[in-house]
Amino acid sequence: xxxxxxxxGTQAHLxxxxxxxxxxxxxxxxxxxxxxxxxxxxxxxxxxTYLALKDSTMGGPSTEELYQIPxxxxxxxxxxxxxxxxxxxxxxxxRNNIKQxxxxxWVTVVLGAAFLGLEIYEFFEYVHxxxxxxxxxxxxxxxxxVGTHGSHVLxxxxxxxxxxxxLSRRGLNMETAPKLYVASLYWHFVDVVWVFIFTVVYxxxxxx
Amino acid sequence: xxxEVQQNQAQQETDPTPESAVKHLLSFALMIGLTLVAFAxxxxxxxxxxxxxxxxxxxxxxxxxxxxxxxxHLDLKNNRMTVTFVMMGLIIGAICAxxxxxxx
Numbered sequence: 229x230x231x232x233x234x235x236x237g238t239q240a241h242l243x244x245x246x247x248x249x250x251x252x253x254x255x256x257x258x259x260x261x262x263x264x265x266x267x268x269x270x271x272x273x274x275x276x277t278y279l280a281l282k283d284s285t286m287g288g289p290s291t292e293e294l295y296q297i298p299x300x301x302x303x304x305x306x307x308x309x310x311x312x313x314x315x316x317x318x319x320x321x322x323r324n325n326i327k328q329x330x331x332x333x334w335v336t337v338v339l340g341a342a343f344l345g346l347e348i349y350e351f352f353e354y355v356h357x358x359x360x361x362x363x364x365x366x367x368x369x370x371x372x373x374v375g376t377h378g379s380h381v382l383x384x385x386x387x388x389x390x391x392x393x394x395l396s397r398r399g400l401n402m403e404t405a406p407k408l409y410v411a412s413l414y415w416h417f418v419d420v421v422w423v424f425i426f427t428v429v430y431x432x433x434x435x436x
Numbered sequence: 437x438x439x440e441v442q443q444n445q446a447q448q449e450t451d452p453t454p455e456s457a458v459k460h461l462l463s464f465a466l467m468i469g470l471t472l473v474a475f476a477x478x479x480x481x482x483x484x485x486x487x488x489x490x491x492x493x494x495x496x497x498x499x500x501x502x503x504x505x506x507x508x509h510l511d512l513k514n515n516r517m518t519v520t521f522v523m524m525g526l527i528i529g530a531i532c533a534x535x536x537x538x539x540x
Contacts, residue, residue: 261518265525272529273536280540301475308471312464315507319457416507420500426471427496431478435488 242324246405253406260410264417271421274376275428278369282433286364289357291433296350300430303346304422307381310339311419314388314412321408326400329408333388333395336415340385347378370429377425380418387411463506470499 243249247257282291313335320328351371354360361371388411395404474492477483483491504510504522512519 258518262521265521268522268525269529269532272533276533276536277540279533279537297475297479301471304471305468308464308467311467311503311507312460315460316457318509319460322456413508416503420503423471423496423499423503427474427492431474431492432489434478 242321242400242402242405244322244324246321246402247409250402253402253409256406256410257413260413264413267417271373271376271424274369274373275424278373278429281365281369284365286366288364288367289359291366291429294354294357294359295430295433296353297430297434299346299350300426303343303350304426306339306343306346307419307422310336310343311416313339314415318409318412321400321405324400326395329400330392330395333392333408333412336412337385337388337392340381340388340415344378344381344385347374347381351375374425374429377418377421380421384411384415384418388415460506463502467499467502470495470502 247253313332317329317332317336320326320330320332359367359370361367388408391404391408391411395408398404474495477488477491477495510519510522
């Protein structure tokens with residue numbers, strides 16, 4: 229199967245930058261940036277809400293008692309690395325090298341899943357310590373913000389996973405390449421949001 | 437830009453490792469570095485107490501611009517419309533965040 233697919237993938241006439249090659253692909257990318265602009269506002273509102281409510285703990289654990297920095301650091305490095313691997317996948321598209329595209333996007337999906345696993349484990353820990361969605365305003369704001377980011381990660385890995393299946397079936401062409409490019413933009417955006425979450429939620433929570 | 441495209445085309449046939457990965461790896465190393473500095477600033481208490489929060493926020497902003505301009509291939513000359521919309525998103529977002537924070 230894989231030999232066939234490789235043949236299919238490498239023989240296609242793929243321009244060096246498929247995401248800029250046609251009007252359709254350029255519009256796809258532009259439209260996606262609009263979505264990113266809108267999502268920025270969504271996350272900004274959740275950040276504002278969290279900052280306003282983070283001290284309303286109703287006698288529950290405070291940010292300083294709750295957060296475990298080593299786990300957050302690990303999650304951060306996993307997500308940062310997955311951002312790099314998805315950009316390496318995009319470089320694979322620019323070289324018309326389907327093997328490279330597949331390898332790096334698969335690594336991205338695996339790293340994304342690892343990040344999600346860590347986050348689920350973290351939420352379990354917090355619930356055990358009495359920090360739940362309904363325990364306080366801090367709890368609601370925290371789980372809404374971090375949970376929305378987590379759901380974006382889940383959506384991202386599902387999306388890239390589906391695109392990888394499509395890539396195996398159809399090869400790297402003008403249909404699949406811009407889709408992967410846009411998915412990698414989404415993935416970087418998820419990473420950008422995480423940069424602010426680890427800074428504003430976790431690190432600032434430790435500073436007090 | 438034109439020459440870069442031509443280079444890529446030429447390299448596609450001969451050399452499978454164009455130089456562009458170096459830029460991304462370098463940017464990645466910088467991001468890891470910025471992250472380490474942010475965690476160290478909070479955990480090791482090396483930065484003066486009042487300065488920690490502004491310091492790590494600045495580090496986060498630098499890292500975001502690295503992502504936008506290297507990993508997400510945003511460039512000011514060729515994507516003016518895109519940059520405008522992203523900046524509008526950032527500005528509206530910042531206003532919303534600050535307003536919610538202050539009202540709360």
